[in-house]
Amino acid sequence: MSEVVNYQRQGSIGVITVNYPPVNALSHAVRSGLLDALKQGQADADAKALLLVCDGRTFVAGADITEFGKPPQSPGLPEVVAEYENSEKTIVAAIHGTALGGGLELALGCHYRVALESAKVGLPEVKLGLLPGAGGTQRLPRLTGAQKALEMITTGDFASAKDALANGIVDAVEAGDDVKAVGLAYAEKAVADGKGPRRVRDVEDKVASEKGSDIFSQFRAGLEKKARGLFSPFKCVDAVEAAFTLPFDEGMKRERELFMECMESPQRAGLIHSFFSERQVSKVPGLPKDTPVRDINSVGIIGAGTMGGGIAMNFANVGIPVLLLELKQEALDKGLAIIRRNYENSAKKGRITQAQVEERMALIKPTLAYEDFSDVDLVIEAVFENMGVKKEIFGTLDKICKQGAVLASNTSTLDIDEIASATTRPEDVVGMHFFSPANVMKLLENVCGSKTSNEVKATVMAIGKRIKKVSVLVGNCYGFVGNRMLHQRGAEAIKLVNEGASPQQVDKVLTDLGFPMGQFAMSDLAGIDVGYRIREERRKAGEDIPASWMDKLAEQGRLGQKTQAGTYLYEEGSRKPVVDPAVDELIAEFRKEQGITPREITDQEILERCMYVMINEGAKILEEGIAARALDIDIVWIYGYGFPAYRGGPMFWADQVGIESIYNTVRKFHDTLGGDQWKPSSLLERLAGEGKTFGSL
Ligand code: T1G
Numbered sequence: 001m002s003e004v005v006n007y008q009r010q011g012s013i014g015v016i017t018v019n020y021p022p023v024n025a026l027s028h029a030v031r032s033g034l035l036d037a038l039k040q041g042q043a044d045a046d047a048k049a050l051l052l053v054c055d056g057r058t059f060v061a062g063a064d065i066t067e068f069g070k071p072p073q074s075p076g077l078p079e080v081v082a083e084y085e086n087s088e089k090t091i092v093a094a095i096h097g098t099a100l101g102g103g104l105e106l107a108l109g110c111h112y113r114v115a116l117e118s119a120k121v122g123l124p125e126v127k128l129g130l131l132p133g134a135g136g137t138q139r140l141p142r143l144t145g146a147q148k149a150l151e152m153i154t155t156g157d158f159a160s161a162k163d164a165l166a167n168g169i170v171d172a173v174e175a176g177d178d179v180k181a182v183g184l185a186y187a188e189k190a191v192a193d194g195k196g197p198r199r200v201r202d203v204e205d206k207v208a209s210e211k212g213s214d215i216f217s218q219f220r221a222g223l224e225k226k227a228r229g230l231f232s233p234f235k236c237v238d239a240v241e242a243a244f245t246l247p248f249d250e251g252m253k254r255e256r257e258l259f260m261e262c263m264e265s266p267q268r269a270g271l272i273h274s275f276f277s278e279r280q281v282s283k284v285p286g287l288p289k290d291t292p293v294r295d296i297n298s299v300g301i302i303g304a305g306t307m308g309g310g311i312a313m314n315f316a317n318v319g320i321p322v323l324l325l326e327l328k329q330e331a332l333d334k335g336l337a338i339i340r341r342n343y344e345n346s347a348k349k350g351r352i353t354q355a356q357v358e359e360r361m362a363l364i365k366p367t368l369a370y371e372d373f374s375d376v377d378l379v380i381e382a383v384f385e386n387m388g389v390k391k392e393i394f395g396t397l398d399k400i401c402k403q404g405a406v407l408a409s410n411t412s413t414l415d416i417d418e419i420a421s422a423t424t425r426p427e428d429v430v431g432m433h434f435f436s437p438a439n440v441m442k443l444l445e446n447v448c449g450s451k452t453s454n455e456v457k458a459t460v461m462a463i464g465k466r467i468k469k470v471s472v473l474v475g476n477c478y479g480f481v482g483n484r485m486l487h488q489r490g491a492e493a494i495k496l497v498n499e500g501a502s503p504q505q506v507d508k509v510l511t512d513l514g515f516p517m518g519q520f521a522m523s524d525l526a527g528i529d530v531g532y533r534i535r536e537e538r539r540k541a542g543e544d545i546p547a548s549w550m551d552k553l554a555e556q557g558r559l560g561q562k563t564q565a566g567t568y569l570y571e572e573g574s575r576k577p578v579v580d581p582a583v584d585e586l587i588a589e590f591r592k593e594q595g596i597t598p599r600e601i602t603d604q605e606i607l608e609r610c611m612y613v614m615i616n617e618g619a620k621i622l623e624e625g626i627a628a629r630a631l632d633i634d635i636v637w638i639y640g641y642g643f644p645a646y647r648g649g650p651m652f653w654a655d656q657v658g659i660e661s662i663y664n665t666v667r668k669f670h671d672t673l674g675g676d677q678w679k680p681s682s683l684l685e686r687l688a689g690e691g692k693t694f695g696s697l
Contacts, residue, residue, distance in 0.1 A: 005033025007040040013187045014040070014047030014089075015180070018054045023061035026102045028073040030064075031080050034106075038083055048191045049090040051183045052110055058097025059119070059179075060106055065128065068263070068272055077102050077134040078252065081109035085199050090190055094183025095119045095170065098158065104169075105134040108143075111197045113170040114186040115161040116179055121169055124156035128275060129232050129268030129646060133259035137239035138251040139200040142207055143168040146215045149240050154223060154233045201248045216241045229514050230646060232262045266656055270648030273695075274638055277631035277649070282461060284473045285628045291458035294404060296466075300325065300376035302393060304335025304366070307410055308382035310438030313339055314467040316360040317439075323376060325367050332366040339364060342439060370400050378463065380432055382410040385533070390414065391422035398423035406456055408432040413483055413534065416449040416476045426451035430460050433480060434469075435640045436526070443640035444469035447480050470639045475626035481633055482640045484621065485614045485650070488677050490531065492609045493519040494548045495673075497587060500598035501606060503567045504579050509606040514644030519610070520567040521577045524560030528553055528567070549590040553583070608665050615654045616666050619681035622697070630694035655693040663688035 004020040004027070016037040018024045041050040054060060063077060084091055084106065093099075093107035095115040104121050107113050115121070123132045123140065131137060132153060141149035144167040152159060161173045174182040219237050227233040235258045242254035262268055283289070299315045300323045301308050312322045326332040343357040352360075373379055379401060381393050390409060397407050407429045409419050420429035431447025444467075446460045457473060464471030474481045493506050507518020523531055532554035535545045553559075553566060560566030561575060568577030591598055618633045627633045634649020647653040654662055663684050670678035687693065 002029065002033030002036055004029050005037050007037040007044075009044055009047050010184060011188065012046065012048040012191060013184055014044050014050045015184070016041060016050060016052045017180075018052075018060060019056065021056050023058055023097075024054045024056060024103070025062060025064040025066075026060055026077055026080075026106070027064040027067065030060075031075050031077060034080050035075055035083060038087065042087060042089060047089065049092065049187045050087065051092050051094060051180075051187045052084070052106070053094045053180050053183050054096070059093075059095045059099040060103030061098055062101030062103050062124070063134075065272060065275065069269070077105065078256070081106055081134050084109040085111075085201060087111075087197060090187075090195060090197050092183055092187040092190060094179045094186065095121065095161075096177070096179035098122065100158070101125050101132065101136075102134050105132055105136045105139070108135065108139040108169075108200050111199065112172075112186065112190060112195070114172045114174060114182055115164060115170045116177060116182060117161050117173055117175050118177070119161045119164075119173075120158040121161075121164050122156060122158035123153050124158070126154060126232050126236055127156040127271065129230075129265055129271040130262045131232055131236045131239050131255070131259055133255065133263075135201075135252060135255070137236065137255045138243045138248060140169070141240055141243045142200055142203040145206045146210050146213060146240065146244065149243075150215065150219050150237060153236045153240060154219065154227070207244050211244050213244065216244075229644065231265045231267045235262050267646040269656075270644075270646045270652060273631070273648040273652050274634070274645040277635050278470055278639075280629070281470065281472050281632055281635045282465060284457070284461065287454055287457055287461075287473070291454045293462045294377065294406065294455060294459045296320065296377045296406070296459065296463045298376045298378075299323070300373040300379040300401075301382060302379065303382035303410075304332050305382065305384075306338075307434060307436060307438055308380075309335045309339045309342075310436065310440075311380055311382055311410065311434050312364050313342065313360070313439035314434075314469070316363040318467055319363065320467075322364045323367050323372050324364055325370065325373070327368070329368065332368065336361075336364065336366055370396050373397065373405075374400050375402055376405060378406045378408065378459075380408045380410055382434075385411060385414060385537075387414055387418060390419050394419055394422040394429065398425060404428070406430065406459055408460065410434055410438075413479045415478075416447050417451070420449045420451060427453040428456055430456050431476070431480070432460055432464075433482075435482075441640065442468070442470045443482070443636060444471045445480050445482060445636060445640070446471055446473045447476055448473060449476055470635060472632050472636050473628070474632070474636070475624070477621075477624065477626050481618075481621055481627050482636045484626075485617045485633075485637070486641065487534075488613045488617045489610050490519055490523070491677070492613045493606075494550055495546075496601055496606055496609060497549060498591065498594070498596055499601060501601040502584065502587075505601070505603070506606050506610070507577075509603050510610060512603075513607065513611070514647060516642040523550070524566035524568055524570070524577065525575075527560050527562055529559045547594070549587045552586055552590060556586075558583075609669065611650070611653075612662050612666055612669070613677050614650055615662055616681050616684060617677065618651055618654075619684040619687075619694075622694070623681060623683045630697055651694040655695050659684065659693055660688040660691070 005018050008015050020030050041047050091110040092112045093110040096119050099107050099121045123136045125132050148167050164170045165173045223233050239255045239258045242251040298321050301312050302325050304324050304326045312324050315322050346352045347354050347357050416431045420426035430452045433445035435441035435443045444464045461471050503520040507520050510518040539545050558565045561570050564570045569580045621627050630651035633651050637643035637650050638645050666680045
């Protein structure tokens, strides 16, 4: 008898129940159990029909991703699905929660499907670099037709129960939350109505009517933009097309071939690493799972600028009241107006209702008085990057805020310990580094000071999850994790242009790797003055920051998108970077002043210098314990800077490139270019020497 799938007759219905927490994934044990239970049902003469249902929070949510990459064990899922489909007894699947991937494919192998109103269905394999590999590409279009099947399978988007009913994916939708009762009622009625097995594979009218349709070439053309650089979405189209060009069994063979191509693609490895890492980052090594978490029911935010306003929206979006403080009324009014405009735009796009706009605006209260913060549970300071101002603010908060309030700074680079030193409660001080635009970007870097308590660490991780951020706990150093690595890449990119590359050449190497924007397009978005001010501050602090052609852009007032000119030109209302010959002249002029003779620089050198300096810095971040694991760095870069998830993040990508080769190149650059940034990290050296990877840590 299987531990995870059991068979029990209820009245005239044989009930097959899967119980494999947390999401009833189709592990080997579940697949074997499903076949055993089916055999019992078929042998049970008193069972007039069979019902497949799941215990716990959801119907089967897919194949067991933890088994990917390991040798496959039979029975394979396609075999299990075929056994269910070929059953002589009618089988009903009752769906609750999310029937996803192999879970929906299993349900499509049953003869009828009934879903709770709250249920969702989907084939999200494409998000893992795969395609539905247990008949989904052949059965779904037989129920929905080509368009809906292609949309669902190439996006991985879920469909509501209502949408699934409208598209023939399920046969009925019922209210309530007792999925077994709903399933039993449906099965009993099917018996009473004499509804025998109806194999989806035999439903041919939709595929017959759309044979020869040019929808597939249209879909491929549409994917060129949407799925730039991705592998599996195009294979999804090929697989679905087979349902319209081949008999079912041939189509299944074609699906299997294409599935294996995706399984072997490095993108599948990267996307699955990203999937699990996104969940691992919330499990912080050394922070006990049962660490107490403080309730956060009210938030005070200092600064109603771009960051402060965006941060405020995150809390209002989940119903947490916010006090938004500024020094002057007009700054408050401006900030609130921007927040309202953001919400109105979302309402125009149908993402929220007008009522929700008003509800959320009502949750954000403006104030000019620090005294109003006396009872808030969390304060987030989001003023400009000046240590003196921040310390003054935290000194004030220390006097006003109640004991136990969490005092956070949204600083993107400054020292949390120094900020904490302005208070008598450094254990309550922490960094909460949001990424701009704060109401959009999913990453939240929670930065620990040396005295930040475990309770405060657990609290900011929990509130980060509650406001739907991907939170990563990091240590305190210049730039923490993301910006520390970004600054190295930025410095290298500027030098490459000094030496002979063009900004657009550097940017193209990075966008070809899969970044949404290149280095210089990104500085234009953030504002060249941001980097310029940081360089000036570091020069004032005595650091040797070489002059750069970007300083000249800033000094000429070319600050980027906000001035419609930075490294690139921007037409009115457009964010599209346009190469500006004047910048090439400015760079040539700068090289002449510096006595630099420009040289031809290859894309490969640009890739190695921009990316390996980041990897080397990431290795130093790991050595210093600023990040607990390589996967934390991967998630910071995927969710904070758009590093392509299909490459798994910078450290996973480095493992795929090869640690030894990266180490040797870093050493070569240290010899030829010099600079601390090229001093090989001892961790990188050790891994290279031992033939190990970051993933092995
Ligand atoms: N396999 C193994 N573990 C899984 C899993 C899966 N498919 N899905 C989730 N988990 C774990 C997850 O790691 C976490 O573990 C816990 O469950 C809760 O997940 C042949 C080949 C179902 C919508 O892509 O989208 O079928 O951290 O934190 O926010 O064609 O999980 O608690 O130890 O995400 O409520 C296709 C992936 C697989 C669905 C629930 N299926 N999962 O979200 O909880 S490929 C998917 C999700 C496939 C077939 C192909 C979500 C969820 P831990 P969670 P959640």
